Amino acid sequence: MYVRHLQLGSFRNWEKVDVALGPGPTVFVGRNGEGKTNLVEAVGYLATMSSHRVSADGPLVRHGDAQAVVRAALRRGDRELLVEIEINPGRANRVRVNRAPLPRPRELLGMVRTVLFAPEDLALVRGDPTERRRFLDELLVTRTPRLAGVRSDYDRVLKQRNALLKTARLARGRAIETLDVWDGHLTDLGGQLLAARLQLIADLAPHVAESYAGVAGAGAVIAGLGYSSSVPAAGDGSPVAPGPQPSAAELTAAMRERVAERRGDELDRGITLVGPHRDDLVLHLGPAHAKGFASHGESWSLALALKLATFALLRAEGEDPILILDDVFATLDTQRRAALAAVARSAEQTLITAAVVDDVPEELRSVRVEVGDGYAVVVKDGAGFAEGRVP
Template structure:
């Protein structure tokens, strides 16, 4: 899988850009603040319908504009697809594939798959549980797109249930009767989400251990994953055993239902849902201790990198290579970590790299180079490019 052409309009700092792309590594070079990250952020939006930098769509639309557009020609096996997203803050976004509108934007998920490694990923090790939950669920959806509906429905039910809990103390009779209905929805959807997360962690854990060993070198502690849940059946944070049988969605829903009933009084008193996947955490282990709070700065970088390399390996093993996006990370890495990352990056079908200076990027990855400066993204003379016009990619300017 690779992008053959990318076009954005009114996205972040870009009024318009029209860029031909090729398989293999492409390095976007330019000073900080010129818009390199904005371009790979646009690619990521096609994959996740969200940004790795902000939680809402509004900052993605250029100041003074009402709408941003991201279009790309995607090559997948022997097929070529034209995908387009209109980002409309405050209104419904619109998505088209081969110029045909999709009924719901989330139907695009899974069509473009990316694995992004950026400086922000250090938060996977050092940040709050919400960072790790979001990482897990984004990977879930990339792997199994139908889970986007489960995730969205769970978030909707959670919001409604929390609103009801806030009023329950003032109108106990009717409110608590209605709460039983929402409990059913919450536990059913929560059981599905928990089962999917546990299966993902079990599949990902061996890749993380292998990747960390490769990045950190001989003698390093072993990296492992665990899951800490408000539902004891789902996990107590200990390292997972990939060979162990996992509870199913129905079993987890029943356990969640029982736990919700136990915490009902506390939830009514506090006006918030205290049990469910939204309260859980992915636990990263390094040797005998959790990585958070114990790992050094270098170990934290190695773990964050290993997690992303593991994601790439897992998705590659299950289908097409995802597009690997490396956003301004080589300047942060020492020679050993650079080499480990470069080895994977050079093997990917397509890698998009941003850097302030080309010298930060290992020589084996200096394929196509794009100069990003003064509102333009220009392929440097003599660099390979399959196509140079939007029309060749089937991308119009409308």
């Protein structure tokens, strides 16, 4: 799959932009603040319905406007896919595919696949568990779109259950009976998420080990993945074993038992203490946990290996995702640059941003989009074509 044409309206700093793209690598180059990252951010939004830079949609809409539009023509084999998203902060977004509206925007998830690597991804190694849970769940939904509904339902049940726990301390009679009902919903949905996360980690781990070896070089320790769960049956942080993992039914039963054990603590604290929302993806370098022990270079290598492994996993399932590299080459040493460039060359489409074109390996520079002074001009073989504007 690749983006053949990208159009934005009132997105970030762009009033309007219209850029023709093609397969292979393309470099978006320009000074900081000109809008080059905004262009690739829009492509990533097509895949995840979220931004890698902000947690809400509001900042995506150009100041003074009510909505933003992201429209892309994508090529998948010999088929064309036209996707249009209206971003409406404070209201429901609207999505059309081949001009037909989708009843629910989340039905778009899984249709467009991207893998994005950016400086912010260092938080996957050094940040808090929220970053790693988000990484897992976005990849889960990319592979199995129906899990978007499971995750959304789990978040809704969790919110309702937490609200009930806050009041249950004062009225334990009927509130406890109601809590039993919410426990059933929570553990059923939680068991499904736990099973999916564990299987994903088992599938991803060999690719992480291989990618880290390629990035870190000869003599590097082995990188591995574990899962630390509030449900002991789902993992204690040790590396996840390869092969089939516990079933959703088994994990639902284990979670139900653990919820019953922690009922008193939850009533005292007024919050749900058991479930996937409390868990963490554990990154290993040899026998040690990477968080808190990895050097700066090892942390960069591991963050990069996670994204390269994601790309390899999705590719192995039949289709290259769009690879997006946001301002990362300038931060990498020679070996890491070479490992990343090799994957970038092989991808069906790679979109790269850089403040200085010389930061990008020469073999990736044949097509560039020069962004500056309110315009985005595609240059190929010395000729420019297509433009956008930001007044």
